Amino acid sequence: MAGSVVRAARFVGVSADGIRTVSRAHALAMEPRIAAFEDDHHPLFLHPGRAMLVLLRDASCVDDRILAAAALVESEDAGLRVSAAAIRRELGDEIAGLVEAVPMPGTESLAEALVTADERVRLVALAERLDHLRHAHLRVADKQWRVAAHAEACSIYGPVAQLTDPRLAQRYEHWCRAFGRRLERA
Numbered sequence: 001m002a003g004s005v006v007r008a009a010r011f012v013g014v015s016a017d018g019i020r021t022v023s024r025a026h027a028l029a030m031e032p033r034i035a036a037f038e039d040d041h042h043p044l045f046l047h048p049g050r051a052m053l054v055l056l057r058d059a060s061c062v063d064d065r066i067l068a069a070a071a072l073v074e075s076e077d078a079g080l081r082v083s084a085a086a087i088r089r090e091l092g093d094e095i096a097g098l099v100e101a102v103p104m105p106g107t108e109s110l111a112e113a114l115v116t117a118d119e120r121v122r123l124v125a126l127a128e129r130l131d132h133l134r135h136a137h138l139r140v141a142d143k144q145w146r147v148a149a150h151a152e153a154c155s156i157y158g159p160v161a162q163l164t165d166p167r168l169a170q171r172y173e174h175w176c177r178a179f180g181r182r183l184e185r186a
């Protein structure tokens with residue numbers, strides 16, 4: 001996955017220094033995953049790289065700070081989060097601040113927090129969440145969680161994507177339709 005991220009970053013024009021930052025962030029995000037998973041194809045194992053690829057391929061993001069933050073946000077499993085202190089030590093205050101600023105799904109004021117957030121924070125939140133949602137059918141057997149995640153994605157994340165990035169908005173629209181059909185069949 002690290003190689004795919006570097007190739008995609010080069011393709012969209014991330015600077016050499018930026019690629020080093022992105023690579024360090026990916027390695028840092030992978031540390032708890034390498035310790036936690038034997039299966040290197042588990043959706044949570046691959047998540048940091050896939051979140052960056054969403055930004056690189058769909059949003060053509062070249063800002064290494066946004067890409068690094070996307071690798072380091074973890075909205076599903078608190079045990080896989082990298083501490084703010086480790087992020088600050090390895091990547092600096094700005095990236096740590098971006099990670100800390102991303103509101104978590106399920107919070108009471110999520111819509112307001114996303115709408116009023118800096119565009120960089122919205123991009124990170126949208127990419128990180130989209131990757132988790134794209135793999136929800138593989139990870140969660142709890143239908144109640146699936147219904148709630150679908151509702152939140154369609155009512156909050158999708159509209160925020162409309163305000164933020166047209167391609168991410170398309171991706172959310174597609175996921176909402178496709179996952180909605182999957183829920184109806186279940």
